[in-house]
Amino acid sequence: MERSTFLARVRERLAGVDGPELPDSLPSTFASGDGRLFERFAEELAKVGGEARRVEPGAIAATVAQIAKESRAAVVAAGVPFREAVTAGLALAGCKVREPTRDEAAAADLGVTGADLAVASTGSVLIRMGPGAPRAASLLPPVHLVVLAESRLVPGFEELFSELTGRARASAQTVLITGPSRTGDIELALVRGVHGPTNVVVLFVEDGE
Numbered sequence: 001m002e003r004s005t006f007l008a009r010v011r012e013r014l015a016g017v018d019g020p021e022l023p024d025s026l027p028s029t030f031a032s033g034d035g036r037l038f039e040r041f042a043e044e045l046a047k048v049g050g051e052a053r054r055v056e057p058g059a060i061a062a063t064v065a066q067i068a069k070e071s072r073a074a075v076v077a078a079g080v081p082f083r084e085a086v087t088a089g090l091a092l093a094g095c096k097v098r099e100p101t102r103d104e105a106a107a108a109d110l111g112v113t114g115a116d117l118a119v120a121s122t123g124s125v126l127i128r129m130g131p132g133a134p135r136a137a138s139l140l141p142p143v144h145l146v147v148l149a150e151s152r153l154v155p156g157f158e159e160l161f162s163e164l165t166g167r168a169r170a171s172a173q174t175v176l177i178t179g180p181s182r183t184g185d186i187e188l189a190l191v192r193g194v195h196g197p198t199n200v201v202v203l204f205v206e207d208g209e
Contacts, residue, residue: 064089
């Protein structure tokens with residue numbers, strides 16, 4: 001069946017049917033947790049093989065240097081918060097910063113991006129793609145470092161959904177990432193790094209905006 005024919009039939013069947021009204025806000029559920037936001041995020045991310053760290057603004061460079069100590073080159077996406085401290089940390093590690101193009105990302109050991117939000121209940125981060133911030137920066141390097149202010153950490157998807165529409169419309173692509181790439185399609189054996197990085201580190205900066 002052709003697409004136009006299919007859609008015309010759907011419109012015909014739905015003519016005069018009113019959808020349910022959506023609430024202005026979603027009620028909190030058990031998934032929103034007990035207020036231990038960073039601790040819960042770290043626990044959930046660790047379950048899928050990722051790592052979360054919390055640092056004070058003055059410790060960003062030293063922490064990034066430790067994370068990048070085995071990396072020769074990194075791509076840093078546009079919009080990464082605390083960029084000056086992040087690039088200083090890469091320099092301390094002797095890690096060269098490359099332009100965030102697809103080719104450079106494919107050759108880099110480390111990809112650094114920001115994130116709009118982080119979700120404590122699942123250990124997920126919401127990343128928006130756009131000019132200077134290609135998806136390749138989070139997909140192609142074997143290590144993905146996400147940097148964001150701890151104030152961007154929300155309890156659960158109820159809080160995420162309240163902000164998602166506006167943020168998604170303002171970007172070329174919005175993705176929700178939970179830990180390193182992994183798949184169990186091959187003989188039901190869990191394999192990491194098939195479709196993306198083998199390691200994901202989320203760095204929360206305390207009291208940052």
